[in-house]
Amino acid sequence: MSTFKLTYKPFGESAILIEWPQNISIDILDDIRNFSFKINNQNIKYILEVNFVYSSLLVIYNYNKINYINLKKELQFLYNQRLASKNNLKTTIWEIPVCYDIEFGIDLPFLSLQKKISIEEIISTHSSSLYTVFGIGFLPGFLYLGGLSKKLHFKRRDIPRLEVPKGAIAIGGKQTGIYPKISPGGWHIIGKTPISIFEINREKPCLVIPGDKVKFNPISKGEFKSIKLEIEAGIYKLKSVAK
Incomplete structure (x- = not known):
């Protein structure tokens, strides 16, 4: 080392x-x-x-x-x-379900126009990478993820939104990330996950730690709703592999 x-x-x-x-x-x-x-x-x-x-x-x-x-x-x-x-460093790979439907990925058309690539290519490129968690902040549970394809690098919004929804998957500069709660934000929103990365009342409030890996799995709107119901019923289990 x-x-x-x-x-x-x-x-x-x-x-x-x-x-x-x-x-x-x-x-x-x-x-x-x-x-x-x-x-x-x-x-x-x-x-x-x-x-x-x-x-x-x-x-x-x-x-x-x-x-x-x-x-x-x-x-x-x-x-x-x-x-x-x-060898002492344990790493967990988390499989995060994401719905990239335009209802959630409100900046996909804009990014598609600016980057001159199709929305489908943005989705496939974003979901095909394995990301590294380089840190957590500016909000508790906000994951700063490195490993975004150069195809998708794009500057932050000139005027940040006053309200970004909880679970929003977004791109800012050379990074991608997950908004753990409703908050202001200047990254471009391309999808949404139904799971909660951070919950203050959990024994372990943040599921993910720096050094972990994240893989985004595309899901449909129907699957999004089904997962939400499973979460509400307390039966949903997030997929992960420890290495």
Whole structure:
């Protein structure tokens, strides 16, 4: 596994922001996951939480127990030990059902016109890729997915919508993502999933974690309605494969 030159900086009075080279890279993501695994595996009592997205990792700590300088030294030592292995990193592939009907994919005609490809090609291209979850935010459960075909890269909307529906599948720049709840948003909407990626009342609120993979499976409007009924009845099980 590669070793990267990291930068450490204080983030408020109780967190350290650790940054890798500013690239969207599987190698960098795996290195961050590996480092996060090592930190969590140490069970350091004064470290309260570890979060990461793309090329940065945030370590939140109890500043009454340790100061920034000493924690930075400890983290640098831990990173350079290189004890953990990529084999420790578990990955789940999630199969997310998506209805690309125009009723849900309201920006498909616009993208088709701008990209000069058919709606059918947009759908087949989008649903044929295996995406990597590089991070979660700007909303709890919003998945930033890398691996979008260059055919579908397109700038964000000039004027964001005030309300994007929950479950909307959208494209923004070089990424695709899933809106976990109704919210403002500036990405182009191409479909909708009936499942809830994030539910605060679940034992595990967000089903997906950074480093996981996502595969979109096209479904019809009829299948969309059937899955919603199964979810309401509590009998629907999302398909996933752990590796």
